[in-house]
Amino acid sequence: MKNTIIVVLLATTLRLIFARYTGLGIDESYMVAASHQFAISYFDHPLASWWLELGSRWLFGSASPIVVRLPFIMLSAVSSWLLYLLTTRLYGARAGFWAVVAYNISPVFSLAFGSWVLPDGPLDAALLAAAYALSRALGVADGEAEPQTRWWAAAGFFAGLAMLSKYSAALVLLGAVFVLLTDPKARPQLRHAAPWGAGMLAVLMFTPVLYWNARHGWQSFDYQSGRALGLRLHPLAPLSIWGGEALFVLPWLWLPMMGLLLRALRRGPAERRGWMLSCLAILPVVLFSVVSIWSSTRILYHWAAPGYLLLLPMLGHWAAGWRPRWRNGIALFSALLLASTAMLIAAEVSFAVIPYSAIPAKPGKSPLLQAVDWDSIAPEIPPGINAVAALRWYDAGKIGYALRGRSTIVTVFGADPHEFGDSAPPFSLLGKNVLLIAMPGNATKISAFYAPYFKSLVPGPTLTVMHHGQLLLAIPSFIGTDLVAVPK
Template sequence: MNAVWVVLLATVLRLVFANFTGLGIDESYMVAASDHFALSYFDHPLASWWLELGSRALFHSMAPIVVRLPFILLSAVSSWLLYRITARLYTQSAAFWAVVAYNISPVFSLAFGSWVLPDGPLDAALLAALYAMLRALGIAATPTPPQPRLWLAAGFFAGLAMLSKYNAALVLAGAALAMLSDPVSRRELRRFAPWGAAVLAVAMFLPVIWWNASHGWQSFDYQGGRATGVRLHPLAPLTIWGGEALFLLPWLWLPMVCLQIGALRRGPAERRGWLLSLLGLLPVVLFSVVGIWSATKILYHWATPGYLMLLPLLGNWAENFRPRLRNIVAALSGALLAFAALFIAAEATLNFIPGLNHFFPPGKSPLLQIVDWNTTNIRMPRDVQAVAALRWYDAGKISYALRDRLPVTVFGADTHEFGITTPTSSLLHKNILILAMPGNVSQIADQYAPDFMLLRPGPALTVMHGHDVLLVIPTLLGTDLRHVPGT
């Protein structure tokens, strides 16, 4: 029952946070660029896009709380699944502490638990697949007979995980490795059921493959390209692990890593820890290794599916760890997270710290992440028929502010989903307002002037937060787009 209260309190906090903060950069982009249901999308498979589209259709609104609601509900589902998994593997007390760890971790609780991101659906699907797999294999604190019929559920939820985010494949590869390396689990491979589960998961992923094949493999190329490069940075793993520790909370991250190493050292004889540690192994290790040579910055949240799989181990460890110290740390962590969320929501809504953005370089204020750019509508010229940004994330913010009033595209090579939903070629002979940032406005004007019949300075658009100006956006007004820029 205590776990229920933790989940309820965390859900209320997420609802408040979601209602009183604007959409972040990635959220604005996803909501603005996804104007229709598709078999897949440029950045990620379909699950998160369909969730926010479905919520918009149901409530006839694009308000932050509306598009975020499915992700908040899924975080409660993830908490319940985590409790069931940990209680099965260890004890109900361990399950309680696993749920506490999940809900006090900033990346799981706030980022994945309330934002429009693919990670929330991914976490719920992976946990559901793990729970079904545990029952199919008979792995529990007191081993039970295998239930082969649950392989179908495991395959279905594995398919949903793949439809959420590509790095689900790393966790599923860990599951295959655990099956092959555990003698008891390996016997189950003599049945058709686990192979049927794998076939089902692959079949569910086929729409994403079909979409990529129909779109020049754009998504696969984009995501796969993050592992390429010639940059050499031998200390990258330390930086990446440090970032992951901050996202998770260092006092959660360090025990999880130690517990994973311990479970790997014990080997498959201890089936519970062996399975959990192998499920988390590839995400935890791979991205830190890739960071040594990758030319792309490794984002710290990419490895979190691996850490998610380690939370039952953490709950079991926390159950008997210095109760007084454990309770104090958990309470302070939860209070700090709640305070931070409410502070951010209050600042986004009330602007009770005037001039906060002055502490940051122009255009770099973190408030631009939590404030929607709605005030840019005030000076939007009436004869404009479309808007073009030079960066996909600026296009996301301005498009969300416009609420589908005008089509938005991206000039340049890095168009992301806007290159599919609003290709520049679809805007020929229209009057287009160009957001002339970043860079020198005169140089931008010289670059795009040959593509229009006439290109002249447009009105400056301002992003306001109360009475404070967060960002001034210079613009250029192009009359009659004659050529697709860059061709």
């Protein structure tokens, strides 16, 4: 246990440094800029991640990167401990230690979900807690264990928290239902009220999200389900999806996890520990790869991460029995690789340690645009401007975060405003003076299209995103006086 605590403390320290010295990414900036108040749900995801960053802002009176990221960093330490508890129960303390090591050297879990303002951080913690409670309720453990009915209430509660974190939690929870139906030792519990009560509790906790969607035209459900639509037949797409997921997890962790998943499925319910974990993991791991065969939407590699998260206990058990010299060397190499990469990014963002000539990117194409806050544009906003309107939600997010602390409203003109369509709807700007962001596309065409919506539309300043004297992005703009109609 002592070594596990040391790993968690070292990883948490790394995350705190990384969070302090890097700007918010595109998704993070968007979440902070678009959320102005507590609500029972939001456009992209349920309430958990939004409430965490809003609560931290309210508590500390700041929206600095370290403040809005702090709840997610603390949750990553909680997730590490929950993973240790789950793995120790199923496979023993040594396996628990190595599962925690794997979690904290994996880029997607350790840095992305462990420090960024994303719904995946609270999702991971809730899923691990739900899986632990499920193992207690079903009596799944290393050796003989009796089912503990009182744990069903905890399983339902944490399942509800998972659903309040991200919709994809439903895939893991469906796996839990499959465990109940297929495990001969678990199936008799369906004759009792406890598991049904747990399911009802989870649904009850999710009803605010259902209510919000009903009041908002089911826009969140439409958006998320629409990612599986379209037609772009590409039969080899799963290979690229799995390759990307392997890079996010780390290839030398991904390969044994996939092997362990297949072995657990082959053994079936007779080996209850592996069967429970594989049932919880299988849908996220497989579904998005299958959808990629036909979906016209780009499948993001981190969507399947909940499945890999539930495979970490098996990986920890496998690693505990592997050759110590190889295992320890790979773990140390992975930790140093992750830490050095994170520190290099932080040093470059805060101190520009890499010579500019070593980053051959034209303005607008630099990878630093994601990691650098666009604060340099704030003093360039002309006086008399009531609002800034971007044409893309992610540009609005970066601009909105740069204007934090100011009364200037930020919104999106276009068909895809995301949360800005609810938090700052364009109709609320009628009669106001708006700075129109003229990207992407041809500025002349943008001016001609939007001119009829204002009493006048004239060229505005070119906003510049700077990084230690280097121009990263030049943003053309127009000043619109008195918005007379909502742009279509």
